[in-house]
Amino acid sequence: MSRYFSGGKRTREANRDLKKRQKEARLRRNRELRARGIDPDVMDAPTAPEGAALPEVKLEDVVISVEPRSQRVDFGPTKLFVGGFGPMTTVADLRTFFSRFGELVEVVIVPNRTTGAARCFGYVSFQSAAAADEAIKGMNGVEVDGHPLEVNRAESRSGRF
Numbered sequence: 767m768s769r770y771f772s773g774g775k776r777t778r779e780a781n782r783d784l785k786k787r788q789k790e791a792r793l794r795r796n797r798e799l800r801a802r803g804i805d806p807d808v809m810d811a812p813t814a815p816e817g818a819a820l821p822e823v824k825l826e827d828v829v830i831s832v833e834p835r836s837q838r839v840d841f842g843p844t845k846l847f848v849g850g851f852g853p854m855t856t857v858a859d860l861r862t863f864f865s866r867f868g869e870l871v872e873v874v875i876v877p878n879r880t881t882g883a884a885r886c887f888g889y890v891s892f893q894s895a896a897a898a899d900e901a902i903k904g905m906n907g908v909e910v911d912g913h914p915l916e917v918n919r920a921e922s923r924s925g926r927f
Contacts, residue, residue: 804819805820843871844891844892844919845920846889847920848890848917850916851886851910853886855884857875860873867892868900870891873889876888889920898919902917
């Protein structure tokens with residue numbers, strides 16, 4: 767049996783301890799530099815002077831903005847939420863009310879899962895966004911069967927399940 771070998775558990779533990787001490791020293795050094803106003807992430811160790819501080823920036827000079835969105839391009843059907851109609855309103859009724867604004871792709875009334883009766887809201891999809899905008903202007907607040915309609919763009923529901 768040979769007593770001379772490389773590696774082993776003691777070597778691994780010694781390397782692990784050395785790396786741990788090096789990391790602690792690096793973190794301590796970075797904290798000290800940041801406390802003095804020096805950013806260690808952008809600082810080149812050999813070229814940066816010891817007392818080099820970051821330039822002062824006034825809060826008034828900071829501009830935070832959001833890029834403007836481009837105009838919505840008509841990529842397909844535009845879905846509208848239609849709510850507030852009565853329980854006796856049918857898909858045919860909604861199709862009749864909204865067809866005057868443009869070509870309809872789909873008309874859906876959402877049913878109650880247990881009874882199958884209408885839940886008094888649904889969705890209307892138009893082929894073009896312009897027709898959908900006209901329908902929102904023309905039908906929002908209009909009374910149908912004694913109930914005022916609420917018409918607006920349908921919002922996507924991401925992350926439901």
